[in-house]
Amino acid sequence: MKNVIEVEKLVREFKVHGEARGSFRLIKKLFSQGGERKRVVDEVSFTIQKGEFIGYIGPNGAGKSTTIKMLSGVLVPTSGSVRVMGLEPHKQRKEHAQHIGVVFGQRTQLWWDLPLKDSFYLLGKIYNIPEQRYKENLDLFCDILDLGSFLHTPVRQLSLGQRMRGDIAASLIHDPQVLFLDEPTIGLDLLAKERIQDFLQTINREKKITILLTTHNLDDIEKLCRRVIFIDHGKVLFDGSSLEMIRAFGDKKYVVVESNGWSPERWKGPVPDKIEPNELWFGVEDDAEIAPMIRRLSDLLPIHNLTVREPKIEDIMKELYKRTHAGGVQSTKLVENVV
Numbered sequence: 001m002k003n004v005i006e007v008e009k010l011v012r013e014f015k016v017h018g019e020a021r022g023s024f025r026l027i028k029k030l031f032s033q034g035g036e037r038k039r040v041v042d043e044v045s046f047t048i049q050k051g052e053f054i055g056y057i058g059p060n061g062a063g064k065s066t067t068i069k070m071l072s073g074v075l076v077p078t079s080g081s082v083r084v085m086g087l088e089p090h091k092q093r094k095e096h097a098q099h100i101g102v103v104f105g106q107r108t109q110l111w112w113d114l115p116l117k118d119s120f121y122l123l124g125k126i127y128n129i130p131e132q133r134y135k136e137n138l139d140l141f142c143d144i145l146d147l148g149s150f151l152h153t154p155v156r157q158l159s160l161g162q163r164m165r166g167d168i169a170a171s172l173i174h175d176p177q178v179l180f181l182d183e184p185t186i187g188l189d190l191l192a193k194e195r196i197q198d199f200l201q202t203i204n205r206e207k208k209i210t211i212l213l214t215t216h217n218l219d220d221i222e223k224l225c226r227r228v229i230f231i232d233h234g235k236v237l238f239d240g241s242s243l244e245m246i247r248a249f250g251d252k253k254y255v256v257v258e259s260n261g262w263s264p265e266r267w268k269g270p271v272p273d274k275i276e277p278n279e280l281w282f283g284v285e286d287d288a289e290i291a292p293m294i295r296r297l298s299d300l301l302p303i304h305n306l307t308v309r310e311p312k313i314e315d316i317m318k319e320l321y322k323r324t325h326a327g328g329v330q331s332t333k334l335v336e337n338v339v
């Protein structure tokens with residue numbers, strides 16, 4: 001199969017300025033030649049084949065968005081190489097833009113004051129899409145993403161879920177072969193999230209669009225991505241099957257309690273797996289252990305709030321990494337150069 005994306009020892013550094021002091025400090029900062037260089041993407045390498053749906057995951061500040069910005073041509077790499085459909089994104093921007101769609105969950109590419117339909121129309125003109133193809137795509141997206149009821153509403157009046165559906169449709173109006181999605185489900189309720197997940201699954205399967213998705217939602221990964229690439233501190237720590245990643249952690253869930261009556265010195269109950277500000281996380285291996293754990297904790301602690309949660313992606317990765325190094329996971333393709 002053909003590689004659609006090829007990334008080789010990709011590096012991006014940013015200049016970080018120290019705190020300038022005294023008057024005119026903003027101007028001093030602007031013209032200062034000094035400053036340390038901070039490497040936020042550190043020799044990242046991977047290849048992605050046509051039709052793959054990849055989860056690009058990692059903790060906050062890991063370098064995910066910066067990688068996507070280099071893949072989409074918004075940022076120039078410090079060193080290394082990146083090719084998408086054989087093109088160098090930052091050098092062949094115009095041609096590259098015809099092949100890719102990009103959605104940054106926190107921002108919109110739609111015209112804020114115009115009705116959604118007018119944004120689609122303008123994008124159709126910008127990309128020079130033949131009328132028939134434009135109409136077919138719009139009909140298809142309206143149908144699967146159910147845009148009909150707010151197509152004539154100004155973008156500023158849309159809910160987050162409606163705006164995100166609009167943004168995803170806009171990113172695909174010119175039939176790109178590669179789609180970069182940076183947290184498209186952030187802040188969405190369950191129903192809106194599911195609708196977007198279903199849509200992405202459909203276009204990946206039926207149009208064979210290659211998709212690279214960053215997310216903090218384990219649910220997105222489980223439902224959509226066969227393969228995950230995990231980065232932390234700018235380095236790839238894991239590149240392999242998402243199922244394997246999730247299995248490696250088992251079906252562990254957490255009973256999470258909020259309590260201010262807990263002190264480690266006096267505690268006689270089960271050992272928390274994780275202690276966060278105001279939260280204690282107690283892992284259970286099996287759903288049947290949840291109720292007894294809740295009973296035990298409520299006998300021992302004044303509880304303000306209690307939830308049952310799935311592990312965060314970061315927790316899964318930490319566990320996987322620990323087990324791999326203890327020899328527990330055999331077949332994971334863990335990138336060995338980083339500890």
Ligand SMILES: Nc1ncnc2c1ncn2[C@@H]1O[C@H](COP(=O)(O)OP(=O)(O)OP(=O)(O)O)[C@@H](O)[C@H]1O
Pocket residue numbers: 014015040058059060061062063064065066067
């Ligand atoms: N223009 C910039 N100048 C300086 N530092 C930057 C710049 N853009 C990003 N960074 C830093 O690079 C690091 C990686 O940022 P990036 O946005 O790529 O992380 P991320 O993995 O997408 O995080 P999140 O999950 O929180 O969105 C962060 O420490 C961030 O502060």
